[in-house]
Amino acid sequence: MTTTSIPTSSNVPPITEDDIAEFLVNTPDFFERHAEVLASVTITSPHGHRAVSLHERQAEMLREKIKGLEQRVMEMVRHSGENTSISDRTHEWARRMLAVKEPIRLPDAVEEGMRELFDVPQVALRVWGVSAVYGGETFAQGVSDDARAFASSLTSPFCGANMGFEPTQWLPEAGQVQSLALLPLRDGNIDSTEPAFGLLVLGSQDASRFDAAMGTDLLTRMAELASSALSRLR
Known part of the structure; x- marks a missing residue:
């Protein structure tokens, strides 16, 4: 004053x-x-x-305050609707994985669910240390020791620009990927000290789809769900 x-x-x-x-x-x-x-x-x-x-x-001033409150309420309603939609899709994804009777079909269920339910353009999955009966499958091959070590070093999903990580090359059209998310798969919680036994790769041509600043709580839950389902391959 x-x-x-x-x-x-x-x-x-x-x-x-x-x-x-x-x-x-x-x-x-x-x-x-x-x-x-x-x-x-x-x-x-x-x-x-x-x-x-x-x-x-x-x-x-009162009208401005009321307008601000109305905008906040509308944002809360919109976020509530988005959260409900995400919850429903995650539930459906988990339901589909649980419905798979033959373990060999699980990787396809994981990838297809990501593409169809969450509109992820490119998805790739690799799992190692699998039972010998699945050793010849595509999802169990083409992973270097460096890629395995990299996956084990992740204690939370990675989100950010395409920096040329080896797992990006697993995607069908890797050259078009601008942003990606890498979800380590391991026994127990994603942030445990257990070595990863797989990696789920999500890619997008949209540079802002998997931004480095985005929250990863949902991706963490997805990684844990996929880990539990894919553990049947080991």
Whole structure:
């Protein structure tokens, strides 16, 4: 608050704006005794910089506050709808994996669910340490020791730009991928110290689809669901 002095006689300390503000705060009935003063007060409106009465300005502030609250409510409703949709799709994805009777069909169920339910353009999956009966399958081949070590180093999903990681090459059209998510698969929680036994790769031509700043809670839950289902291959 400014401290502009109001001129007074030379032998009296000047009255400042702070003094006036303090007086009004401590004397709430001032405007009740001097209603004509309140009615005559005008201030500058932020809309067009015209002079308006204090009552009108208070009404404007109230309308702005109500508008802000309405926007917040609409955002909450929208987010609630989005969360319900995501929850439904995640449930359907888990249901499909649970319905698979033959373990060899699980990788296809995981990938197809990602493409169909979550609209992920490119999906790839690799699992290692599988039972010998599945050793010749595509999902169990083409993984270097470095890629396995990299997967084990991830204690949460990686989201970000395509930086040329080896797992990106597993995607069908790797050259078009601008952003990707890498979901390590391991026994127990994703952040455990257990070595990863697989990696789920999600790729998109949209550079902002898997942004480095995005939250990974949902991807973490997806990784844990896929891990539980794919453990039947080991």
